[in-house]
Every structure is written in structure tokens, then in C-alpha cells.
Amino acid sequence: MKICEDGAVAGDLLGRLASVVGERWLVRDGDGLEEYGHDATFMESAPLCAVRPASTEEVAAVVREAAAAGVPVVARGAGTSLVGGPVPLAAGIVLSLDRLTEIEIDVPNTVAVAGAGVITEALDAAAAAHGLMYPPDPASYGMSTIGGNVACNSGGMRCVKYGVTADYVIGLTVVLASGEVLRLGGKLRKRASGYRTLQLFVGSEGTLGIVTEVVVKLIPRPRFQATAMVGFRRLEEAGQAVARALAAGHFPAAIEILDRGALELVADKLPPGFEPELEAVLIVEQDGNDEEFVQLDLMKMVEVLGGADNRIAQSSNERERLWEARRSFGKVLMSMPKNFFAEDVAVPIGQIPEMIRRVQALAARTGLRIVTVGHAGDGNLHPTILFEDAQRDLISAAAAQIFRDALELGGSISAEHGLGALKRDYAELEHGALGLDVMRRLKRMLDPQGILNPHKVFPEQPADDAFLESMPGWVPEPDRRRRKAELGL
Ligand SMILES: Cc1cc2nc3c(=O)[nH]c(=O)nc-3n(C[C@H](O)[C@H](O)[C@H](O)COP(=O)(O)OP(=O)(O)OC[C@H]3O[C@@H](n4cnc5c(N)ncnc54)[C@H](O)[C@@H]3O)c2cc1C
Structure with a gap:
């Protein structure tokens, strides 16, 4: 694969790309190209150029040019990935889908057709105008695109009741590495003819x-919601309460967890007088079309959850305020310098308390600040490591420990963010050699030149040293091995 080190080849390619999308939609070096070299993590890498095509045909023409030149193409939605997914590690062309923003709400068929660049929240809002709902709601849904959600099989707050992106996608238009346009599925809700090829592209990053x-x-769209914040004096009690409520037959629309560290970050959003000694809260929501039933159901669930300081929202304003505490966690994170790594493990519901205990033990042993939020009803925890520059050499091993713990408990190293670049080196731990080999064979079949988003998903280096080298400014410490051994990592 050429990376366009040859200036003449690159210049020629840029000219051809400009004739496909128009000079205005080709972003060259010096035109704000740096915007296309990063995501929501600390990773960054400069592309050769970015293109902003306006249609499937233009996307296909761009990919054909890239294939002919043997140059990488990295699809980009809104760049909110937490695993380095859209970072162009092999330079090449960043292909932004941000101009594909058409939305059609087909009410009689209760489906939506959306361009890949449609913002998730806008899609749900368009559905809401017809009394309908698009349920998957990543915490980033005000920024992320539906194309990015499909590529990562994104989840969110409502997924405990309603399922993830893969459960809703019934049709896709995909441009293959050859530049051919493949149309899969459509508006049909049921189909059992042939392989489920469509799902192969969901989560393929x-x-x-x-x-x-x-x-x-x-x-x-459910007409009524009732929301509560349930506080616990011990973090593990919150984990146990989730398992207890689900086992008792409650089916919440959302059940989110925030630990003490996360609560400290969003302290100004908590209800007045909320007990400061709490180690964790659950934000729980119930929804439906019978207002009284919804409220009653929520109250019963709060009773089963227990809790030391419980607040049940009495108005839509109060409801919004409770959710603001959860939603602002991401905003606070995004406003900090990028010294964080947001993990995304999943464990079976019954193992949540044990997973939480292991994360706490890791933080105590290493001195790392680890704050946890998560979609607890799905067993999906986001232990987020906030690190000082001097702690950089520990992050990789600490993250690996969290992955190993999740896998040991029957879980996954990624519930919804994908593997991208930051977790690719751990893929074999979860999928095994044969599982990974099958994935590689599929990749080779569909992208024989390896031009689509290279250096993602598949392992490239020993798991323990993964992603350290990608951190800007990282300097290896000579005594790293000794420190890791001392901390039992
Ligand atoms: C504050 C915050 C909160 C978050 N909360 C959640 C959450 O609750 N749940 C969750 O699941 N995720 C969450 N995320 C992660 C992220 O928002 C999701 O992974 C999202 O789906 C990425 O969408 P995007 O449009 O930003 O894609 P990008 O970040 O631009 O790209 C992500 C990956 O998808 C590929 N891609 C993008 N568009 C396409 C396309 N059209 N075709 C093919 N490949 C494509 C890219 O190459 C890349 O590999 C959060 C992120 C942040 C910053």
C-alpha cells in the first residue's frame, strides 16, 4: 500500500479527488486538515487530505481513485470515537460523511432512511415529530452520526430495554473497497433469504x-417517563441492586451507574442536599403509555433497589436535571485535557459487583484515578482512567488488567465503543486465534489491498505495550518493568 510519500503521486491524486468532489470539498494541508486527524481520544495522525463527498456516487468515485492509487481511506462521522477509530494512522484520505444528511421518516412503514452523516439526535427528533422513536442513544448522540453508530454498533442509555444499533438496522448502502456500491436489505422488517450480510458491516468500524x-x-414513542436517582453508601451495593431488580422482573428503560469519582466531576448537577458521602448512584427510568402505571412501576423498582438517598423526579424539569448529571459526565471529560482513557467493558449482570470490586482494587494498588460510569442494566461499565503525565507508563498495563478481569468474568473488552486502534492488540484475548483468523479472511476477501481504515481492529503488537507509543509526548521510562512488577500488573 502506498502512503503517498511521493509528492508527484500525491499531487496527481489530489487533483483527481478535486474533480470528483469539487475543489471546495477537498481539504488540503493548511486548510484546517488537522481537524480530520484526531477523535475524542489522545490519538492523532495527519492525513494526506480529507474529502467531503455529497452522495453515494461521489463516495464510490473517491474510493475507486484510492483503490487505483493503493492509498488508505478512513471513513469519518463526527470523530467522537473513544478508541482512535477514525484516526488516519496510515495517512491517506479521510472520507468525511458529514454532507450526507438527508432524513426520510416513512410513517406507514415505521422506518427511517438516513444519510450516514445524520446526527443521531436529529434522527430521533425527526422520528419524534411523528410520535415515533429511534431508541439507541449513545451519550454522544448530540454529536455522533448514524453512520458512525452503525460502524461501531453503538449502544446507549435506552439499550437495556430497547437494544443496540444492530437491532434496528434493516437496510444499508455500502461502498466496498473496490468502489462498487452494495445495497443490502431495505424497508422490510423480516427477511430470511440468504446470509445476513448486512450485519457483517454493523460493527466493522x-x-x-x-x-x-x-x-x-x-x-x-412512549408517552410518559418517570425517573429516579438512587444513592448508595457502598459502590458494590449499587451493583448488587441492579442484578436484584432485573432478576425481580423489572424492565427499566434505563439504569445508569455513576461512582463517587464520577459524582465529584458532575457535583454541580446533583439535586440539592444530595448526601455527599454516597459511593454511587443509579439513575433509573421507566417509560410507557399509562402515566400512573409508569410512576408506580418506577416506585416499586426503587423499593427493590434499596438505596440510602433516593430522589424521584416530580416534574419534567426535575427529570431533565437528573439526566443532566449523567449526560454532563461526557461533557466534563471532553472539556479536560485528553489525559483519559475511557474503558468499555461488559460483564454478565450478576458479575457487576465483582467487576467493580476489581476496578477499585486496581485503582488502590496503582494509585491511578479511575472513575466509573456505565449502562449498568447491560452490564456495561466505563471505568475511565484519568492520568497524570508521569503515570503514562502504567496506563497500558492497567487497561490490560481491566480487559483480563472482564474476560475472566465472562465479559467483553468492548460493549459498544469498538476496538479501533486502542484495543486492537487485545482482540485475540477475546476472540481466540481461530476467531480472529476468520475475521482476517473476511477482511482480505472484501478489502484485498487493505486500504480501508488500516491498523484498526486487528492486533499488530504485543498486547501489553499497546497504544503507549501512540500517545503524543510519551517517553519510555527505563524502570517501567520494575514498577509494573511492584504493582502486580
Ligand atoms: C462523551 C462521549 C460519550 C459517548 N457515549 C457513548 C455511548 O453511550 N455509547 C456508545 O456506543 N458510544 C459512545 N461514545 C463513542 C462514540 O460516540 C460512538 O462510537 C459513535 O458511534 C461514533 O460516531 P461518530 O459519528 O463520531 O464516528 P467516528 O468517531 O467518526 O468514527 C467511528 C468509527 O466508525 C467508522 N465510521 C464512521 N462513519 C462511518 C461510515 N459512514 N461508514 C463506515 N465506517 C464509518 C470510522 O472509520 C471509525 O472507525 C461516546 C463518545 C463520547 C465522546
Whole structure:
């Protein structure tokens, strides 16, 4: 694969790309190109150029040019990935889908057809105008795109009741590495003819094809919601309460967890007088069409959850305020310098308390500040490591420990963020050699030149040293091995 080190080849390619998308939509070095070299993590890498095509046909033409030149193409939605997914590690062309923003709400068929660049919240708002709902709601849904959500099989707050992106996608238009346009599925809700090829592209992180259009199922929008914040004096009690409530047959629309560290970050958003000694809170929501039933159901669930300081929202303003505490966690994180690594493990529900205990023990042993939020109802925890520059050499091993713990408990190293670059080196721990080999064979079949989002998903170096070298300014410490051994990492 050429990376366009040859200036003449690069210049020629840029000219051809300009004739596909128009000079205005080709972003060259010096035109703000740095915007296309990073995501929401600390990773960054400069592309050769970025293109902003306006249609599937233009996307296909760009990919054909890239394939002919043997140059990498990295699809980009809004760049909110937490695993380095859209960072162009092999330079090449960043292909931004941000101009594909058409939305059609087909009410009689209760489906939506959306361009890959449609912002997730805008899609749900368009559905809401017809009394319908697009349920998957990543905490980033005000920024992320539906194309990015499909590429990562994103989850969110409502997924405990309603399922993740893969559960809603019924049609896709995908540009393959050859530049051919593949149309899969459509507006049909049921289909059992042939392989489920469509699902192969969901969660493929831009490595198998570029999604330009998505058809999703919609559901009737529940008319009422009731929300509570339930506080616990011990973090593990919160984990136990989630397992207890779900086992007792409660089916919440959302059940989110924030630990003490996370609560400190969003302290100004908590209800007045909220007990400061709490180690964790759960934000719980119930929804439905019978207002009285919804409220009653929530109150019963709060009773089962227990809790030392419980607040049940009495108005939509109070409801919004409780959610603001959870949603602002991401905003606070994004406003900090990028010295954080947001993990995304999943464990079976019954193992949540043990996973939490292990994360706490890791923080105590290493001195690292680890704050945890998560979609607890899905067993999905985001232990987020906030680190000082001097602690950089520990992050990789600490993250690896969290992955090993999750896998040991029957879990996954990624519930919803994907593997990207930051977790690719741990893929074999979860999938095994054969599982990974099958994935590699599929990749080779669909992208024989390896031009689609190279250096993602598949391991490239020993797991323990992963992503350290990608940190800007990282200087290896000579005594790293000794420190790791001392801390039992
Ligand atoms: C504050 C914050 C909160 C978050 N909360 C959640 C959460 O609750 N749940 C969750 O699941 N995620 C969450 N995320 C992660 C992130 O928002 C999701 O992974 C999201 O789906 C990425 O969408 P994007 O449009 O920003 O894609 P990008 O970040 O631009 O790209 C992500 C990956 O998808 C590929 N890609 C993008 N568009 C396409 C396309 N059209 N075709 C093919 N490949 C494509 C890229 O190459 C890359 O590999 C959060 C992120 C932040 C910053």
C-alpha cells in the first residue's frame, strides 16, 4: 500500500479527488486538515487530505481513485470515537460523511432512511415529530452520526430495554473497497433469504466498507417517563441492586451507574442536599403509555433497589436535571485535557459487583484515578482512567488488567465503543486465534489491498505495550518493568 510519500503521486491524486468532489470539498494541508486527524481520544495522525463527498456516487468515485492509487481511506462521522477509530494512522484520505444528511421518516412503514452523516439526535427528533422513536442513544448522540453508530454498533442509555444499533438496522448502502456500491436489505422488517450480510458491516468500524445510507426500524414513542436517582453508601451495593431488580422482573428503560469519582466531576448537577458521602448512584427510568402505571412501576423498582438517598423526579424539569448529571459526565471529560482513557467493558449482570470490586482494587494498588460510569442494566461499565503525565507508563498495563478481569468474568473488552486502534492488540484475548483468523479472511476477501481504515481492529503488537507509543509526548521510562512488577500488573 502506498502512503503517498511521493509528492508527484500525491499531487496527481489530489487533483483527481478535486474533480470528483469539487475543489471546495477537498481539504488540503493548511486548510484546517488537522481537524480530520484526531477523535475524542489522545490519538492523532495527519492525513494526506480529507474529502467531503455529497452522495453515494461521489463516495464510490473517491474510493475507486484510492483503490487505483493503493492509498488508505478512513471513513469519518463526527470523530467522537473513544478508541482512535477514525484516526488516519496510515495517512491517506479521510472520507468525511458529514454532507450526507438527508432524513426520510416513512410513517406507514415505521422506518427511517438516513444519510450516514445524520446526527443521531436529529434522527430521533425527526422520528419524534411523528410520535415515533429511534431508541439507541449513545451519550454522544448530540454529536455522533448514524453512520458512525452503525460502524461501531453503538449502544446507549435506552439499550437495556430497547437494544443496540444492530437491532434496528434493516437496510444499508455500502461502498466496498473496490468502489462498487452494495445495497443490502431495505424497508422490510423480516427477511430470511440468504446470509445476513448486512450485519457483517454493523460493527466493522470502517474496515470492510463505507456506509452511505442507513434504513432503521422505528417504534412507537412512549408517552410518559418517570425517573429516579438512587444513592448508595457502598459502590458494590449499587451493583448488587441492579442484578436484584432485573432478576425481580423489572424492565427499566434505563439504569445508569455513576461512582463517587464520577459524582465529584458532575457535583454541580446533583439535586440539592444530595448526601455527599454516597459511593454511587443509579439513575433509573421507566417509560410507557399509562402515566400512573409508569410512576408506580418506577416506585416499586426503587423499593427493590434499596438505596440510602433516593430522589424521584416530580416534574419534567426535575427529570431533565437528573439526566443532566449523567449526560454532563461526557461533557466534563471532553472539556479536560485528553489525559483519559475511557474503558468499555461488559460483564454478565450478576458479575457487576465483582467487576467493580476489581476496578477499585486496581485503582488502590496503582494509585491511578479511575472513575466509573456505565449502562449498568447491560452490564456495561466505563471505568475511565484519568492520568497524570508521569503515570503514562502504567496506563497500558492497567487497561490490560481491566480487559483480563472482564474476560475472566465472562465479559467483553468492548460493549459498544469498538476496538479501533486502542484495543486492537487485545482482540485475540477475546476472540481466540481461530476467531480472529476468520475475521482476517473476511477482511482480505472484501478489502484485498487493505486500504480501508488500516491498523484498526486487528492486533499488530504485543498486547501489553499497546497504544503507549501512540500517545503524543510519551517517553519510555527505563524502570517501567520494575514498577509494573511492584504493582502486580
Ligand atoms: C462523551 C462521549 C460519550 C459517548 N457515549 C457513548 C455511548 O453511550 N455509547 C456508545 O456506543 N458510544 C459512545 N461514545 C463513542 C462514540 O460516540 C460512538 O462510537 C459513535 O458511534 C461514533 O460516531 P461518530 O459519528 O463520531 O464516528 P467516528 O468517531 O467518526 O468514527 C467511528 C468509527 O466508525 C467508522 N465510521 C464512521 N462513519 C462511518 C461510515 N459512514 N461508514 C463506515 N465506517 C464509518 C470510522 O472509520 C471509525 O472507525 C461516546 C463518545 C463520547 C465522546
